[in-house]
Each structure stands twice: as C-alpha cells, then as structure tokens.
Amino acid sequence: METTAAPLTMPAAPAGVDAARRRRHLIGVAILLVAACVLPFLVGNYRVFQLTLVLAYSIALLGLNMLTGYNGQISLGHGAFYAIGAYTAAILMDKFGMPYWMTIPIAGAVCLIAGFLFGLPALRLEGLYLALATFALGVAMPQILKHKSLEQWTGGVQGIVIVKPEAPEGLGLSQDQWLYFFTLAWVVLMFFIGWNLLRGRIGRAMVAIRDQPVAAQAMGVNTSLVKSLTFGVSALYTGVAGALGSIAIQFVAPDSFNIFLSITLVVGVVIGGLASISGAIYGAFFIQFIPNVADQISKAAPWAIYGIFLLAFMYAMPTGVAGFVRILRARLRR
Amino acid sequence: MTIVPLRPLRWLAASAALAVASLSPNVFAQAAKYGPGASATEIKLGQTMPYSGPASAYGTIGKLHQAYFKMINDNGGINGRKVNLISLDDGYSPPKTVEQVRRLVEQDEVLALFQTLGTPPNSAIHKYVNGKKVPHLLLATGATKWGDPKNFPWTMGFNLSYQSEGEIYAKWLLKTKPDAKVAILYQNDDYGKDVLKGVKDGLGAAGAKMIVKEATYEVTDPTVDSQIIALQGSGADTFINITTPKFGAQAVRKAWDSGWKPLHIINNVSASVGSVLIPAGLDKSVGLVTVQYYKDPNDPQWKDDPAMLEWRAFMGRYYKEGDPKDASNLYAYITAQTMVQILKQCGNDLTRENVMKQAASLKNFKSALLLPGMSMNTSPTDFFPIQQAQLAKFTGQLWQGFGDVISTGAQP
Numbered sequence: 034m035e036t037t038a039a040p041l042t043m044p045a046a047p048a049g050v051d052a053a054r055r056r057r058h059l060i061g062v063a064i065l066l067v068a069a070c071v072l073p074f075l076v077g078n079y080r081v082f083q084l085t086l087v088l089a090y091s092i093a094l095l096g097l098n099m100l101t102g103y104n105g106q107i108s109l110g111h112g113a114f115y116a117i118g119a120y121t122a123a124i125l126m127d128k129f130g131m132p133y134w135m136t137i138p139i140a141g142a143v144c145l146i147a148g149f150l151f152g153l154p155a156l157r158l159e160g161l162y163l164a165l166a167t168f169a170l171g172v173a174m175p176q177i178l179k180h181k182s183l184e185q186w187t188g189g190v191q192g193i194v195i196v197k198p199e200a201p202e203g204l205g206l207s208q209d210q211w212l213y214f215f216t217l218a219w220v221v222l223m224f225f226i227g228w229n230l231l232r233g234r235i236g237r238a239m240v241a242i243r244d245q246p247v248a249a250q251a252m253g254v255n256t257s258l259v260k261s262l263t264f265g266v267s268a269l270y271t272g273v274a275g276a277l278g279s280i281a282i283q284f285v286a287p288d289s290f291n292i293f294l295s296i297t298l299v300v301g302v303v304i305g306g307l308a309s310i311s312g313a314i315y316g317a318f319f320i321q322f323i324p325n326v327a328d329q330i331s332k333a334a335p336w337a338i339y340g341i342f343l344l345a346f347m348y349a350m351p352t353g354v355a356g357f358v359r360i361l362r363a364r365l366r367r
Numbered sequence: 368m369t370i371v372p373l374r375p376l377r378w379l380a381a382s383a384a385l386a387v388a389s390l391s392p393n394v395f396a397q398a399a400k401y402g403p404g405a406s407a408t409e410i411k412l413g414q415t416m417p418y419s420g421p422a423s424a425y426g427t428i429g430k431l432h433q434a435y436f437k438m439i440n441d442n443g444g445i446n447g448r449k450v451n452l453i454s455l456d457d458g459y460s461p462p463k464t465v466e467q468v469r470r471l472v473e474q475d476e477v478l479a480l481f482q483t484l485g486t487p488p489n490s491a492i493h494k495y496v497n498g499k500k501v502p503h504l505l506l507a508t509g510a511t512k513w514g515d516p517k518n519f520p521w522t523m524g525f526n527l528s529y530q531s532e533g534e535i536y537a538k539w540l541l542k543t544k545p546d547a548k549v550a551i552l553y554q555n556d557d558y559g560k561d562v563l564k565g566v567k568d569g570l571g572a573a574g575a576k577m578i579v580k581e582a583t584y585e586v587t588d589p590t591v592d593s594q595i596i597a598l599q600g601s602g603a604d605t606f607i608n609i610t611t612p613k614f615g616a617q618a619v620r621k622a623w624d625s626g627w628k629p630l631h632i633i634n635n636v637s638a639s640v641g642s643v644l645i646p647a648g649l650d651k652s653v654g655l656v657t658v659q660y661y662k663d664p665n666d667p668q669w670k671d672d673p674a675m676l677e678w679r680a681f682m683g684r685y686y687k688e689g690d691p692k693d694a695s696n697l698y699a700y701i702t703a704q705t706m707v708q709i710l711k712q713c714g715n716d717l718t719r720e721n722v723m724k725q726a727a728s729l730k731n732f733k734s735a736l737l738l739p740g741m742s743m744n745t746s747p748t749d750f751f752p753i754q755q756a757q758l759a760k761f762t763g764q765l766w767q768g769f770g771d772v773i774s775t776g777a778q779p
Contacts, residue, residue: 079473083466176585179555190556192461192487194494282462284491288556289462291587324463328418328456332430335456336419 069217078209082281083321088216089278090317092223094301095310096270102308103231104263105243107160110167112295113174114144114268118275120178123193123285124186133198133280137219140276141269148268152261171295175287192286195279216277223270228310239263304346306353315354404478405717410445410710412481413453413471415488420458421586424612424642425484427689428507429454431699432482434686445710453477461491468492472501479722481706482507486557497521502722505702510561514750523726523750525702527635527660529558531754531775533565535658536607536632539758541573544630548579550603552594552618554610555583562609562634579603584614592621599627608633616647623651632656640665641692644761653763658756661737664697666765674735701734705743705752708732740772
C-alpha cells in the first residue's frame with residue numbers, strides 16, 4: 034500500500050505557483066464538467082444509460098478509495114453497502130411511494146450508520162483480517178436479502194422492480210438523459226464534499242493513520258474515531274451510489290449484489306489509482322466498459338481477456354490510471 | 368425515316384406497360400413491411416446467455432443457436448432473409464442483462480429477443496421489453512409468470528412451466544404412492560419455489576401430511592451435502608430434487624453415498640445424462656424419475672430416429688465442439704426450430720407486432736425431436752407453447768418413458 038500511496042501533502046511551493054496550479058486545476062474541472070454536460074446529447078440513450086452507471090460507480094469508488102487508498106483499510110465487502118443503498122431506495126419507492134430523489138440521502142444515511150456500526154468492531158482487525166471480515170459481509174449479503182423475515186420488504190429472490198422516473202416536463206430531456214444529469218449532480222456534490230474532506234485536516238489524519246499509526250496517535254489524532262468514521266463515510270458514498278445505480282437499472286435482486294461486485298469495486302479503486310480523487314472516475318470507466326470489450330473479443334473466455342487487460346493495466350500503470358496521468362503531466366510540463 | 372426509330376420505342380413502352388400491369392397486383396401483395404431489425408436481406412435477433420458465471424453450463428444453448436442460424440443462412444435463410452443472432456454474455460447477473468438487452472434494443476435494434484436465459488435475468492428486463500414493445504420470445508426458463516398475456520403481452524416462455532412439472536409429479540405420487548413421506552430440496556429462488564408450488568398445489572390437502580421435510584440451498588453454495596443429510600434424517604422415503612445441474616449431480620451422488628434409497632424424483636432442469644448423471648455416476652442414478660418432453664440424445668431407442676439423425680448430422684457439421692450427449696443441445700435445436708417457424712409464419716410482414724401475433728398462433732407445430740404425440744400450440748390467451756410431458760425412469764443408461772403423455776391445462 035505504501036508504495037502506491039500518492040503524496041497528499043504538497044511540497045511547499047511559492048504562493049504564486051500554488052495559485053497558478055489551483056487555477057489550472059479549476060479550469061480542468063470546468064472543462065470536464067462541460068464535456069460531461071454535452072456528452073448525453075451526442076450519444077444514444079443506451080450509451081447515456083451506461084454513462085449513468087459510470088457516474089454511480091465513480092461515487093462508490095471514491096467512497097472505497099477513502100477507506101482503502103487514504104486510510105489503508107482494505108474492504109472486500111463494499112458490495113454489501115452498495116446493496117443496502119440500492120435496497121433502501123427501492124423499498125422506499127416501492128413500499129412507501131417516496132419520490133426517487135428523496136431516497137438518495139436516506140440511502141446514504143442508512144449506509145453511514147451501517148458502516149459506522151460495522152466499522153466499530155472492525156477496528157480491532159488490521160489489514161488482511163479486516164479484509165476477511167468485510168469479505169464475510171459481502172458473501173453473506175445476497176442470502177441475508179433473501180431471508181424470509183425480510184421478504185415482505187425485499188421481495189425475496191424476486192427482487193423489486195422500480196418505476197423509471199420521468200424527466201420534469203419542459204426540459205425536453207429523455208428519461209435516460211434526465212437520470213444522467215440527476216446522477217451527475219450527485220457526483221458533483223459528493224466529489225466536492227470528498228475533495229474538501231480529503232484535502233483538509235481529516236484527510237491528513239486519515240493518511241497519517243495509514244502511514245504511521247503510532248505517530249498519528251502521538252500527535253493527538255483519535256485513531257479509533259477517525260477509522261470508524263472513515264468506514265461510515267465510505268459506506269455512505271457507496272450507498273448513495275447503490276441507490277443511484279438501482280434507479281438507473283430499475284431493478285434490484287439479491288443476485289445483482291454478489292461478492293463479485295465487491296471485488297469489482299476493489300479492482301476499480303486499484304486500477305483508477307489509490308488515494309486519488311480523479312482515479313475514481315477512471316476506475317468507473319474501467320469496471321463498466323472493459324468486461325464488454327472482453328466479451329466482444331472472445332465469447333469463449335471473456336474473463337481470461339479481462340484478466341489480460343487487468344495485468345496489462347497493472348504492469349503499464351502500477352500507480353493506477355491517475356498515477357499514470359500524473360506522471361504524464363509532470364513530463365509534459367518539463 | 369422518322370417512324371423507324373419510334374417503333375422499337377413504342378414496343379418497349381407497350382411491353383413495359385404490360386409488364387407493370389401484370390406485376391402490379393403481385394407487387395402490392397408482396398409489399399413487405401419491416402419493423403426495427405428487419406430488412407429485405409436480414410432479420411436481426413438478440414439474446415443474452417450466461418457464457419460466464421454460475422450458470423455457464425447453459426452457454427452451449429446460445430452457441431448452438433448461432434450454429435443453427437448459420438445452417439439456415441447457408442441454405443438461403445428464411446424467405447430469402449439471413450438471420451443475424453446477436454448473442455451477448457450476461458454472466459447470469461440481472462444488472463448486466465438489463466445493460467445488454469438495452470444495447471440489443473436501442474443500439475443494435477433487434478426485431479425480437481429470443482431465448483434470453485434464466486429467471487432472474489428475465490425478471491430484470493420483463494417490464495422494460497414490454498414497455499418498449501419488443502417481442503421477448505421463447506425464454507429459456509420454465510417460470511410460470513412468463514405466460515401472462517394480459518399483463519405482459521410481449522413476453523412468452525418456452526419450457527414446460529415449472530408449476531406444471533411439479534403438478535405432474537404430485538399427481539403421479541398421489542396415484543401410485545399415496546402414503547409417501549416426501550422430502551424436498553429446492554433452490555432458494557423463483558425457480559425452486561415455482562416447482563415447489565406446483566408440487567404443493569398438486570398434492571392439495573394431502574400435502575401437509577405427505578411432505579415431512581424441506582431444505583433449500585443458494586446458487587452460490589459450494590455443495591448440498593448437509594441438506595441431503597438433513598433430508599435423509601427425516602425418515603422420508605421419497606425425495607423430490609428441485610435443483611440445477613451442478614447441485615443435481617451432487618444431490619444424486621450424496622443421496623447414494625449416504626445409503627439413503629428413496630424414490631428419487633429429479634426435476635427436468637437436472638435430467639441431463641451428460642451434465643448431471645454421468646458426473647454423479649450412472650450406477651448411482653438408476654431408478655431416478657423425471658419428466659421429459661423431448662427425445663433424449665443418449666437413448667438408444669432414438670438411435671435411428673430420422674429427427675435424431677438429422678440433429679446428429681447438424682452437430683457434426685455445424686457445432687463440432689458441442690457435446691452430443693448434452694440434452695441442452697437438443698433443447699436449443701428445438702427452440703431454434705420454433706423461432707424459425709414463427710419467422711416463416713410472419714411471411715413478409717416483419718414488424719414486431721406481427722412477430723408477436725405469429726408467436727401466439729402456433730397451431731399444432733410439431734418438432735420431430737419432441738416426444739411422439741406432442742405438439743406446440745399457442746393462442747392470444749395461451750402463452751405456454753409446451754404443456755405436455757411424459758414421466759421417465761432412468762435405467763442406468765437412459766431415460767425410459769413410461770405412462771402416457773400427460774397434458775396439463777392452460778395456466779392461470
């Protein structure tokens with residue numbers, strides 16, 4: 034983990050250089066946002082739907098990255114929080130007739146509590162042991178969702194079909210385009226919050242715990258609180274993503290959230306770049322599109338092709354796509 | 368001089384007029400109508416298949432379909448049009464199915480979906496395809512809910528419905544072994560519960576007394592050994608085994624190894640000799656009972672059956688890598704034949720509406736690979752193509768049919 038960690042605290046630089054870098058950064062983000070707003074008008078509804086899933090995944094990956102990339106805790110069970118978020122949204126809409134946009138913050142809140150509670154005992158576990166504990170959660174989740182006592186809410190194995198939200202009248206957007214912009218708004222909000230969180234005191238405390246837990250404690254960081262809060266916030270992000278994803282897919286079922294989803298999220302975080310905010314977006318593109326590309330190359334062994342892609346990415350970009358981009362940019366500047 | 372060059376022209380004009388006059392009624396009669404995915408040269412179909420993931424054993428069905436349509440195309444296609452089947456992997460994961468089916472409908476613009484496989488994947492797209500009015504035909508699943516023309520007029524299943532199958536077992540038990548003590552193992556999902564409902568409905572009031580133990584497993588479980596031991600411990604003398612192939616093989620094996628010798632009914636989903644009974648051990652499978660509605664490729668009584676010879680020739684020529692022992696390959700052949708029949712019936716009206724209309728007007732369609740005496744019938748109120756079956760017992764080499772072909776009534 035240490036080798037791939039990105040330097041978070043910037044080397045001290047003259048104020049002018051720092052401001053220039055900041056401006057460049059802001060311009061970059063603005064260009065990206067404009068592109069994201071234009072894109073759904075250039076491609077068909079099916080592609081817009083896929084991009085909506087990319088946006089949802091990017092929120093989940095940012096959440097997992099806080100935990101794994103910044104705080105150094107490995108979770109192999111974040112698919113479970115994705116499922117909780119998805120089911121919270123689905124149940125609220127299906128059983129309580131709640132409008133879709135209200136379900137997202139509630140899904141996030143439910144996951145925050147679930148993540149915090151799970152994070153408390155998990156604190157005693159370090160590294161691989163925590164990975165196994167979360168793995169247990171991920172493996173158990175599909176069966177918990179099928180359990181008889183929950184069936185009246187979850188619909189059991191049949192799952193829940195969600196009605197697709199209509200675009201507000203007068204905007205002239207298709208349902209898919211509207212859902213895309215709705216999700217994009219959440220991405221902007223969540224990334225803004227994440228950026229503030231990770232660049233500030235809390236972010237530094239998280240990284241300190243990852244790199245030097247003893248030193249962090251000595252400096253007055255409340256390790257256990259920060260760790261379980263990180264777990265909770267990470268789960269919140271993943272839950273919001275799950276809710277957005279389920280509204281886009283219009284269907285939740287236990288089989289949608291198997292352990293492979295959790296592994297896929299870890300893959301996305303690592304491919305995108307550990308401890309990198311933009312990495313979440315690269316990772317989301319990878320987990321959304323590479324399986325399709327692999328399927329197109331070979332019907333007989335799509336996962337073998339996927340494996341080759343994975344190896345190629347890891348070999349060519351050992352610090353993830355974000356790290357690769359960072360190196361490229363540094364080279365260009367020179 | 369001026370007349371001479373006019374003459375041939377006039378002749379030409381006259382003959383042209385004549386030709387138009389004689390052709391025009393024909394031209395109007397044949398004016399072809401095309402919906403999305405159809406043209407004068409091509410019919411585009413789409414499907415999702417589990418080429419990867421827990422149900423990948425069924426991937427062979429999609430591969431056979433592609434081979435079958437290649438044969439059809441080599442022989443000139445359907446009414447001169449080539450069939451282009453776009454078959455995509457969904458890994459048996461519902462969100463992936465939604466994504467792939469949206470691609471098929473919105474990007475590839477297929478005329479119809481054909482044999483999308485599995486109950487959870489089809490559940491995920493059920494509302495979507497009906498909203499989009501895309502024919503969703505001959506689904507490779509036996510769930511009873513696919514035959515609901517009133518609420519889902521664009522969806523039609525294929526298999527003998529799971530409930531009908533369960534009912535057939537129950538009726539047979541009531542008749543031949545009314546004092547049976549029944550243990551049931553079922554997959555904890557739509558499919559397992561559907562068969563179970565058929566069994567319970569079929570047993571009726573007697574069921575409460577006859578069923579002594581039920582156990583379930585998850586499709587993600589590694590084995591069903593502990594469930595078999597629990598069922599055996601209940602003292603049951605009859606075992607209804609509602610499992611998919613991998614677990615079917617495990618259950619047959621474990622029931623034998625543990626010394627339990629019940630009357631063992633195994634559902635049709637796991638009745639394949641190649642993928643279930645051979646892995647379980649043929650000697651351990653003697654006496655198993657199931658239902659059948661198509662011929663068993665391993666059954667010597669069909670060795671020289673013309674339909675079987677035709678199928679084998681096809682397998683040798685177009686699908687060499689396929690296993691000729693695997694009944695899934697025969698099943699897939701029948702479903703492809705049925706799809707071709709529907710498309711033939713469509714004639715030159717290849718709109719989605721007409722495809723659905725023709726799918727709901729199969730009249731006495733006989734695939735020679737179905738058991739003798741069986742045929743397929745559908746109507747605007749009956750979306751169950753297969754409603755007949757026969758019980759069969761495993762002899763150690765093959766499934767031997769016994770009793771008559773049993774018909775079940777139209778489902779609600």
